Amino acid sequence: MSSPKNSIKVAVLPGDGIGREVMPACLELIDAAVKLAGAPPVTFDTHQAGAQHYAETGEALPASALEACRTADAILFGAMGWPDIRFPDGTEIIPQLDLRMEFGLFAGVRPIRWFPGLPKVLSDPRAEGIDFVLIREQTEGLFYARGRGEIRDDQEAYDTMQITRAGTERVTEFAFRLAAERKRRGKPGTVTCVDKANVFASMAFFRKIYDEIADRHPEINRDYAYVDALALNMVKKPWTLDVLVTENMFGDILSDLAAGLIGGMGMAPSADIGENHGLFQPAHGTAPDIAGKGIANPSAMFLSGAMMLDWLAVRHGEQNLAEAARLIEAAVEHTLSTGRAIPMEYGGKANCAEMTRSVISSLGAVQKEVA
Known part of the structure; x- marks a missing residue:
């Protein structure tokens, strides 16, 4: 400071x-x-x-x-x-x-909060309690491929995802500290790791590092979600979410979905x-x-x-x-x-x-x- x-x-x-x-x-x-x-x-x-x-x-x-x-x-x-x-x-x-x-x-911070007076996109009255934060790693992930993509013989295209220990550690630590601040204000104090660790080695590595950081913050609840399941639950029960941390491209997509829950981009700061x-x-x-x-x-x-x-x-x-x-x-x-x-x-x-x-x-x- x-x-x-x-x-x-x-x-x-x-x-x-x-x-x-x-x-x-x-x-x-x-x-x-x-x-x-x-x-x-x-x-x-x-x-x-x-x-x-x-x-x-x-x-x-x-x-x-x-x-x-x-x-x-x-x-x-x-x-x-x-x-x-x-x-x-x-x-x-x-x-x-x-x-x-x-x-x-490195940390894209997207607070998602419903304000009284906004359209109720979801009919469930609990949707009035939507108040979570999506943390998106922003310097690597699939966006690392920007300007580095390769097209071979007009037959194949490749974009490489990069997940580093340093990049994942700092964004995950950021998410846990934010969850601790929110917990002091009465929020659940949970960080959800959003990945596709069941398919990609890079995402399994992301989750491994998440666990290492979570071990340093025993006062904060840890949680896991595959990105496709999280997209479903973000629509079905977004009021249960607190702090989410994820890779660059996943965060890019989920943040727009999240904004839709509160009426659209006109209420979405970052x-x-x-x-x-x-x-x-x-x-x-x-x-x-x-x-x-x-x-x-x-x-x-x-x-x-x-x-x-x-x-x-x-x-x-x-x-x-x-x-x-x-x-x-x-x-x-x-x-x-x-x-x-x-x-x-x-x-x-x-x-x-x-x-x-x-x-x-x-x-x-x-x-x-x-x-």
Whole structure:
């Protein structure tokens, strides 16, 4: 943990599409919550990057943006990518993966929580208790093959999965520590290893290392699930889940399924955490179909901002930043549960600006509840 700071510097990359719409809304909310909580001021250093920037300049991730991310206390990311803008080789422009590898952001953190006022995707009333976290290893697994795949004689294609001891140890340790934090807040205190250890040697190795880490945390329950069975149970009884840890590709797929349980990507925040850097972004994409219309749901961006403040609070010993995070979460819940504003995504009438105004105006209403 670093020493307390007089101010916090955040590198901001709005990106493409609706990223450019939800980001200003999030910055306005963070500023209001930080001031209300009496936390150190947060300054925002905004840089352009992404597919649309590449189309305009020929650069997807300028060196100045990369350096700003390297020296900032945290990175706040909108969304990047655009269907019709690609590199000459036809591949997608996704600087978020470059940042992930550049800064060793090994833990993809996807909290999945149902908020009152959201659609009830599952009919079982217990689904209102959905509150779990998926931890996705992000630097290896099947994604290790990115740029390394091989096609032989136009007859065979190979992509190699990489599972290392170091990579698995650090992401599993991260999951157990998170489960311990959640247990202190009344959660079950269980880490489920999600793999396919019955088929692949790499996954059996992943599980072996999981067990070694679990032995160091006897106060936390250990659990196992094959990825296909977990996908079934995530739909049948997601309220029983606590913390899940899994390989990169499995996590990529399961995180989208999980978001569907709470209404969709508009309520799905995420964090990419490394040893020295943290990047925070909504799980949704750039949404070209609605970009520029001002109707995007900013809630996932808001909740990602709250995750950032929580992470900064721990790193810098600033409890007021954590209070600002609680204010944001409570204000989002208050807005949805009271029906003050329901995003168009969920059949309501609130556009991005109206959701932002409602959540900011709710900060004062929830301050006593958070304190």
